Amino acid sequence: MNTDAAAQAGYRRFLERRSFIEMNARERVRAVLDPGTYREMLGPFDRIKSPWLPLQGIVAQADDGVVLARGTLQAKPALIAAIESAYQGGSMGEVSGAKIAGALELALEDCEQGRLIFPVLLFETGGVRLQEANLGLAAIAEIHAAIIALRRYVPVVGVIAGMVGCFGGMSLAAALCTHLIVTPQARLGMNGPEVIEQEAGIEELDAADRGLIWSLIGGERRYAEGFADDLLEDDADAIAAAIRKAVSADPASAAKPRSMQVERYIEMLRKLGPTP
């Protein structure tokens, strides 16, 4: 194949690809579930929204930015929770956090009674919603606890596609997942670059330097460091296939969860030689 033909083929593949990043949260859930099985819970018409934002002069979204749906993945019962990044940076408030935590806790009850529900989390979040402070943090802690309890029964699969990424307390939720999927556009970290620049100064980190930011916390970097299990192109079909594969994985052959591999990460820190 000459270079022109190779370029043409690459171009065609690019055009044929369905971008996952460009989808909103609801479209992402539909793209992941088996066709025709999508059933939303606490949808926008239930109007379970933030009671705190309007008190602070901010318009609330009818679903508080979280889409919860039941459906199937290759005929296995699944629960998908997706965060809408365009609404308040995908931040976790009291309601949006409780929606995810409550759904995971119900899935856990089913798992405990022998009815396996496979949870998938589509992250796209700056972390806690500052306007709801401790209430959001409490919900995030409940999400952490639910993931740890659930992963004894089923793989808990997380996806960070971009372009917001996954930060703050929700980066811990991503780290707790049994299987984490990222794209090169994803970012994963505790403090976002803007926060670091604001707190430590632009000499410490220039949040506008995209090359630098992605080289530090981008999907490729995080995959290379072992913080993610799959690095995939921004392709909805490829991401849906990877989720199915992760869900079908034999629990007996599963590696120890990352959060229990303490020695591995202490060794990694030792190599980096951080100074206190």
Next chain:
Amino acid sequence: MEKIQYDYPATRSVAQRVHVGVVGSGDLEVLLEPSADARTHVVVNTSVDGFEATWKNVLDRFFARFDGAVSIEINDFGATPGTVMLRLAQAAEGLRA
């Protein structure tokens, strides 16, 4: 933040619910559902104060052509009139889908 309400006459009953859009920068969310009476009710929650006349113009123009008896909730995050019209048209299109 402002809450604005309007009523319009309607001639056609509607059976579905439609949800489009997002409360994101320069965008809006539209929740459209059948209304209980034969009129159309619109509630606008907007983050930008002082544009009541503009909202009325945009909605008057839309409901000059749309005659469904619906309750519409708009949650707006600073959308331009053009974006509002597009989202309303998208919601109306969802009724036909």
